Amino acid sequence: xxxxxxxxxxxxxxxxxxxxxxxxxxQAVLRVSMEGDPQTLDPRRVxxxxxxxxxxxLYEGLMRxxxxxxxxxxxxxxxxxxxxxxxxxxxxxxSGWSDGSAVTxxxxxxxxxxLLSPQFPSPNxxxxxxxxxxxxVKEGKLSSEEIGIQSPDDRTLIIYLEQPTPYFLPLLAxxxxxxxxxxxxxxxxxxxxxxxVTNGPFILENWKKNNExxxxxxxxxxxxxxxxxxxxxxxxxxxxxALKFYQGGELEWTGSPLSTxxxxxxxxxxxxxDFKVTPGAGIFLMRINTDKAPFTSSKMRRAFAYALNRxxxxxxxxxxxxxxxxxxxxxxxxxxxxxxxxxDAAKAKILFEEALEELHLSRNNFPExxxxxxxxxxxxxxxQVAQQQWKDVLGITAALKSxxxxxYFDQLKKQDYQIGIGSWFADYRDPIxxxxxxxxxxNGTNNTQWEHPAFIALLEKxxxxxxxxxxxxxxxxxxxxxxxxxxVIPLFFASYNYLxxxxxxxxxxxxxxxxxxxxxxxxx
Amino acid sequence: xxxxxxxxxxxxxxxxxxxxxxxxxLMKIVPGDPFSDEQSLRGDMHEALRKQxxxxxxxxxxxxxxxxxxLHGKLGxxxxxxxxxxxxxxxxxFPVSAWLGLQAFLMALLGGVTLGTFCALRSNRWEERTxxxxxxxxxxxxxxxxxxxxxxxxxxxFHLLPLARWGSFSQTxxxxxxxxxxxxxxxxxxxxSELKEVFKTDYIxxxxxxxxxxxxxxxxxxxxxxxxxxxxxxxxLLANVLVGSFVIExxxxxxxxxxxxxxxxxxxxYSLIMGLTxxxxxxxxxxxxxxxxxxxxxxxxxxxxxxxxxx
Numbered sequence: 001x002x003x004x005x006x007x008x009x010x011x012x013x014x015x016x017x018x019x020x021x022x023x024x025x026x027q028a029v030l031r032v033s034m035e036g037d038p039q040t041l042d043p044r045r046v047x048x049x050x051x052x053x054x055x056x057x058l059y060e061g062l063m064r065x066x067x068x069x070x071x072x073x074x075x076x077x078x079x080x081x082x083x084x085x086x087x088x089x090x091x092x093x094x095s096g097w098s099d100g101s102a103v104t105x106x107x108x109x110x111x112x113x114x115l116l117s118p119q120f121p122s123p124n125x126x127x128x129x130x131x132x133x134x135x136x137v138k139e140g141k142l143s144s145e146e147i148g149i150q151s152p153d154d155r156t157l158i159i160y161l162e163q164p165t166p167y168f169l170p171l172l173a174x175x176x177x178x179x180x181x182x183x184x185x186x187x188x189x190x191x192x193x194x195x196x197v198t199n200g201p202f203i204l205e206n207w208k209k210n211n212e213x214x215x216x217x218x219x220x221x222x223x224x225x226x227x228x229x230x231x232x233x234x235x236x237x238x239x240x241x242a243l244k245f246y247q248g249g250e251l252e253w254t255g256s257p258l259s260t261x262x263x264x265x266x267x268x269x270x271x272x273x274d275f276k277v278t279p280g281a282g283i284f285l286m287r288i289n290t291d292k293a294p295f296t297s298s299k300m301r302r303a304f305a306y307a308l309n310r311x312x313x314x315x316x317x318x319x320x321x322x323x324x325x326x327x328x329x330x331x332x333x334x335x336x337x338x339x340x341x342x343x344d345a346a347k348a349k350i351l352f353e354e355a356l357e358e359l360h361l362s363r364n365n366f367p368e369x370x371x372x373x374x375x376x377x378x379x380x381x382x383x384q385v386a387q388q389q390w391k392d393v394l395g396i397t398a399a400l401k402s403x404x405x406x407x408y409f410d411q412l413k414k415q416d417y418q419i420g421i422g423s424w425f426a427d428y429r430d431p432i433x434x435x436x437x438x439x440x441x442x443n444g445t446n447n448t449q450w451e452h453p454a455f456i457a458l459l460e461k462x463x464x465x466x467x468x469x470x471x472x473x474x475x476x477x478x479x480x481x482x483x484x485x486x487x488v489i490p491l492f493f494a495s496y497n498y499l500x501x502x503x504x505x506x507x508x509x510x511x512x513x514x515x516x517x518x519x520x521x522x523x524x
Numbered sequence: 525x526x527x528x529x530x531x532x533x534x535x536x537x538x539x540x541x542x543x544x545x546x547x548x549x550l551m552k553i554v555p556g557d558p559f560s561d562e563q564s565l566r567g568d569m570h571e572a573l574r575k576q577x578x579x580x581x582x583x584x585x586x587x588x589x590x591x592x593x594x595l596h597g598k599l600g601x602x603x604x605x606x607x608x609x610x611x612x613x614x615x616x617x618f619p620v621s622a623w624l625g626l627q628a629f630l631m632a633l634l635g636g637v638t639l640g641t642f643c644a645l646r647s648n649r650w651e652e653r654t655x656x657x658x659x660x661x662x663x664x665x666x667x668x669x670x671x672x673x674x675x676x677x678x679x680x681x682f683h684l685l686p687l688a689r690w691g692s693f694s695q696t697x698x699x700x701x702x703x704x705x706x707x708x709x710x711x712x713x714x715x716x717s718e719l720k721e722v723f724k725t726d727y728i729x730x731x732x733x734x735x736x737x738x739x740x741x742x743x744x745x746x747x748x749x750x751x752x753x754x755x756x757x758x759x760x761l762l763a764n765v766l767v768g769s770f771v772i773e774x775x776x777x778x779x780x781x782x783x784x785x786x787x788x789x790x791x792x793x794y795s796l797i798m799g800l801t802x803x804x805x806x807x808x809x810x811x812x813x814x815x816x817x818x819x820x821x822x823x824x825x826x827x828x829x830x831x832x833x834x835x
Contacts, residue, residue, distance in 0.1 A: 037605070045606045047561070121576040121606070123559070126566050139568075189576075193607030209608075209616050210779040211690065237777045241688045244680065248687070374562075406556025406792050413560065423562060444567035 027230040028522040030504065031251045032515070033242035034234050034258035037210045041196045043178040044115045047123050049425065050258055052514040055175045057215055057232065058198040062090055062108065062157070063173040065516070067508055069332075069429055071173040075103060075199070075222075076157075085164035085466075086132075090157040096220025097181055098203040105151035107179040107199075113137075113144045114185050121189055127176040127427065130168060132160040163463060166471060167430035174428050174512075201227050201518045210236050228506070228521035234258065240265075246499055252522070255498030256280075257513045263377055266319050266497065274501060277321040280494035281330055281511035282425035283434065284322075284382070286371075287488050291449040292418050293359070293367045300355035301486040302340075302348075307393035309343035313385050314492050318378065321497065325490035327479050328438075332511065334431040336476050339483035345393045352394050369398040373421035374408040382421055382491065412447045420447075425494065425513060431475045435459060438482060450487035528830070532816070536809050540802065547801045548590065551794055552583050558603040558792040577603060590798065599802075600795035602788075610799035613784060618803075620690060621768030621780035627700045628765050632707035633758070637751070639708070640715025641742065644723065655712065662709030671702040671775045688777045699776045703769055707761055711754055718750035752823060759815035763808035 038054040040046060046055055064074035073079065076090040095103045112131070115122050118140040129135045132148030148160030161168065171177065181197035196204060201223070202215040213234040217227040237245060239259055246254040255261040261269060269275050288295045288304075295301050310324035323331070326338030341347075356362060371386060373379040380402065387398045398419070403411070411417050424445070426433040437443065439459055441451040455478055462474035482488075496509065503523045508516035559565055559573050574580055578589060593600060599610035639659075643652045678698060679687040686695045722728060723746065731741045768782030781800070788796040820827040 039604060040606050042607065047559075047565075047604075049563075118572075119576075121573055123565055123569055123573060126569055189606075190601050191607065192601075192609055192612060208779065209613075210783070235689075236779065237688065238774050241775065241777050244675075244687055404556070405790065406560060407554075409560035409562070409564070410555040410557060412564075413557075425563065442567060444570055445564040447564070 028228060029231045029233060030229050030253070030507075030517065030520060030522060031233045031235060032253040032258060033237040033245065033251050035236070035239065035260065037236055038213065038234075041193060041198075041204070042180060042184060043175045044111070044120070044122050044124075044180060046175055049513045052175055052512075053258060054213065054215075054234065055178065056514050056516055057200060057202045058196070058204060059175065059178040059180075059200040060095075060221075061172055061174070061178045062092075063169055064518075065170075065173045065429070065508070065510055065512075067519075069511060071169045071429075074173075075108075075179070079169070085166075086161045088159045088161070088168065090159070092155040092157060093222050094155075095199060095222035096218075097197050097199050098218050098220060099181075099197045100220055101181075101197075102154070103179065103199050104154040105157040106154070107182070108157055108177075109149045109151040110182070110185055111180045112149060112177070113147060114180070116147060117144060119189070124176045127171065127174070130161050130163075130165040130171070132162050134162075164466070165463070166465075166468070167428060167432060170429040176427070202232060205231070212236065223518070226519060228519075229517060232517055243499075252501045252504050253498065253507075253515075256496035257498075257509070257515060261497050261499070263318065263320065263381070269499065270319075272499070274499045276498055276500055278496045278498075278509050279323065279330065279332060279511060280425070280496050280513060281333065281429070281433075282423055282494035282513070283325055283328060283330065284378075284421070284423045284491045284494065285325070285328075285488045286386070286491065287412070287417075287420045287422055287448050288486070289415055289418050289420075289447075289449060290487050291415065294355070294361060294369075295418065297355045297358050298485045299351045299358060301489070302484075303351035303355055303394065304348070304390060305486050305489040306340055306344040306348035306351065308386060308389050308489070308491070310492055311342055312389075313382065317381050317385050318492075320495055322492040322495045325493050326483075328482060328488070328490060329431045329434045329475070329479055330426075330493045330511075333426070333429070333434070334472065334475060334479070336479060339480065343389075343393075348393055363395065366396060369396055369418065370401050371398050371419045371421065372401045372403065372408060372411065372417040374405040375402045376405075379421045413444070415447060415449055419489075423494070427512070429512065431472075431479075432459065432462065435475060435478055435482070438487060448487040450485065452481060452485055455481045455485075532813055536813065539809055540805055543805045544591075544594070544798065544802060545587070547798060548587050549583065551792075551797055552586075554792075556792045558794060594802075599799040602796045603793045604791045604796075605793075610796055613796065614781065614799065614803055617768070617779060617781040617784060620778060621773070621782060622766050624696060624699055624703065624772075624778065624780065625762075625765035625768065627696060628703035628707070629762055631700055632704040632711055632761070632765075635704070636708045636711025637715050637747070637754070639712040641719060641747065643712065643716040644719035645738075647720065652716075659709035659712050662705045665705070667702055667706065667769065668771045668775060670705055671698070671772055674698045674702055675775070688775070690776075690778045690780075695776075699772050699778060702775075703765060703772050707765070711757065714754050714757065715747075715750060718753055719746060722746050722750045748822070752819075755815055755818060755822060759811045760808065763804070763811040766807055766811075767804050 034050060036050060038051040039048050040051065041058065043055050043059055046052060060074050062074060062076040063071035066072040075092055075095060077093045078091045080089040092103065092105055097103060112128055114120055115125050116128060116134050116138045118138060125138050133142055133146045136142040137144055137147050150158040179199060183197055198204065201218055201221050203218045205214040205216045207213045215232045216230065217224060239262055242251065242254045242259055243265060245251045288301050290296060314322040314324055324342055326340055327336050371383045373383050383400045387400060391397050412420055424434065424437055436459065437445045438448065438450065439456055440446065441449055458474050458478035458481065462471045465471035465474060505521050505523055506519040508519065510516060559570055578586055602608045602610065602613060639655055643655050646652045675687055675698060678685045685697055689695055728746060731745055768780040770782040770786045773780045773782040784796065785800055788800060820830060
């Protein structure tokens with residue numbers, strides 16, 4: 001009886017094992033692993049970075065970022081900018097929504113108006129504020145008719161700006177400005193998301209929530225002929241499992257931007273030919289609460305900043321090929337020389353002593369230094385390294401306080417912290433997307449209680465500059481100001497690590513943290 | 525009997541109400557905001573979103589609104605995933621977790637009772653000792669270590685079974701094994717000890733002395749008495765495996781309900797937290813109630829005691 005039971009079990013095991021499907025077919029299917037499901041398919045409500053890849057797949061805006069990161073005309077065939085740089089006239093191409101209807105200028109106009117309606121729960125409406133009247137309409141001060149957008153005919157779109165905005169075209173290539181089909185616009189904000197009609201290179205074929213998302217080329221897309229993939233599968237997988245699937249040949253891409261390669265695994269993966277690195281438009285930094293002792297003095301803040309050895313951190317601890325940061329703006333955005341030297345222990349010590357005098361403190365009665373951070377592999381390592389390095393150079397032992405993510409963000413918002421580890425990723429391709437964060441004290445993203453009139457003035461001057469050299473000059477000077485004041489300690493610029501099979505070609509990995517599959521192909 | 529059912533149903537509703545209230549206020553007390561994250565929202569956008577979802581009102585006002593919606597049968601929408609209703613999320617994920625849970629439950633029950641009986645019959649022999657060691661391992665080893673071990677052995681090393689994900693029957697085998705290990709071990713031990721007690725009774729001695737073959741008396745006379753404590757354990761066990769294990773679902777990338785429980789809290793997704801808590805409570809309370817009813821059917825003595833109590 002017992003032996004028969006064993007035999008039966010064995011048989012079941014073998015039989016089920018034989019039922020494996022092989023994935024060989026003649027279709028070019030790109031399988032990418034993702035850590036979590038897309039948050040939404042409505043570009044107006046996107047809040048998380050991982051979702052932007054799906055949005056860029058399914059939708060297209062007036063402009064689209066090309067392989068060099070600069071915006072190219074997409075839904076718009078051409079653009080005319082007025083001499084005062086406040087009026088943009090777009091001529092749209094002939095292109096279709098996935099249900100066959102044509103994409104018109106009013107699709108764009110109506111989408112943006114819906115976004116700017118005070119009742120619409122959009123987290124990103126402020127990105128549209130460069131448009132004339134947009135902010136006033138969102139705040140309920142004007143009616144939506146007063147927004148500076150006109151669609152005189154189906155293929156002409158005119159946008160009026162509040163003031164000259166040099167980064168307006170890069171902004172139009174972001175998902176904040178993507179159009180939404182009338183069926184989605186007419187849906188109530190809290191209604192259930194039904195089958196979405198989209199206008200991008202791909203359309204949604206099937207979406208098993210928290211499991212797999214399948215997209216196929218959009219037959220009505222204007223540039224359908226350039227799309228070489230037959231299908232894109234985004235598969236929700238746990239990170240270690242995704243790695244094993246990749247190694248087993250069931251995925252063509254894993255790692256950034258949709259998932260993460262664990263730091264511990266990086267060491268062994270680096271030798272692989274499939275391992276790739278690309279710089280990201282983001283910075284990891286430490287915010288300093290400039291209202292809390294002893295960091296009320298900029299000298300003290302600079303001392304702590306100079307004492308850190310960023311090279312050690314990225315090379316030996318994080319090992320993710322990140323670039324040490326000595327400024328706020330990534331080198332690909334603004335080519336500034338470093339504002340200070342790495343691990344400048346001598347200068348750090350001098351500044352520290354000067355700061356002690358300034359604040360009438362001594363090492364004996366030095367206030368406690370606490371590093372706050374949201375629990376996570378990377379932040380944990382950064383905190384420990386910083387603690388060690390500050391102890392070695394300045395003789396100050398900082399305490400570490402790891403908190404659950406939401407609790408940490410809550411404290412940041414209330415400025416109930418001293419030093420906080422964080423990051424900032426750009427939304428669009430322009431240096432001001434980094435510098436603007438710290439422009440005003442009560443900017444929700446600042447949280448350092450720091451603002452400086454010279455900094456604000458330089459940023460505003462840059463907005464009025466007509467020539468890009470003049471503008472960059474102002475931006476570089478602004479960066480100099482913030483580095484002299486050091487309300488934030490720059491650590492390193494982000495880099496994306498991923499694994500990609502050699503047959504995958506043409507995928508554009510934007511610095512902004514999304515993948516563009518429009519020109520991707522799979523070599524046989 | 526009807527009287528009994530009505531009282532129980534009323535008690536269930538009262539329990540649900542208390543759970544809802546407690547969860548609601550606990551949820552609000554915990555610091556954190558559904559709309560805060562690394563990138564931080566602009567102050568005015570954040571405020572506008574909070575206002576949209578009624579979070580600028582007092583807690584009691586929000587609670588009142590929630591109860592109002594609940595009484596109309598509306599569980600609300602997820603705050604993190606706009607356009608996805610709590611109902612939809614439960615409807616999509618629960619069947620997956622339930623399937624896995626039921627498989628694990630049946631495996632634990634049948635396997636546990638079988639092994640427990642086998643142990644009791646082979647008392648003090650090597651078979652019993654081996655199984656006892658295995659049960660200790662089963663209870664002590666955390667499910668995620670077991671899951672990783674199973675994955676490594678059967679999927680990566682021997683290539684016998686799929687590594688992860690959900691869809692075909694073979695993909696359910698490893699997660700079921702990982703999930704059922706601890707309950708099966710526990711049921712084995714429980715059955716064994718209870719059965720050993722039953723074997724000492726006079727009526728079993730009589731049945732054995734009469735010469736009845738094992739198959740005729742093991743269920744009718746022995747197990748039926750021994751399994752009462754197992755029945756007690758089964759109620760909460762069913763509820764717990766049915767709603768999905770966060771750990772197993774994460775390791776095997778199974779799109780079930782388990783991950784939603786944990787993720788909704790990390791996301792401070794208030795409407796989802798409430799909906800899931802109520803759902804789980806309903807299942808748990810129903811499972812316990814079912815076991816309660818089953819008691820009466822199982823053991824006539826209890827039926828009589830109850831009858832007397834309600835007269």
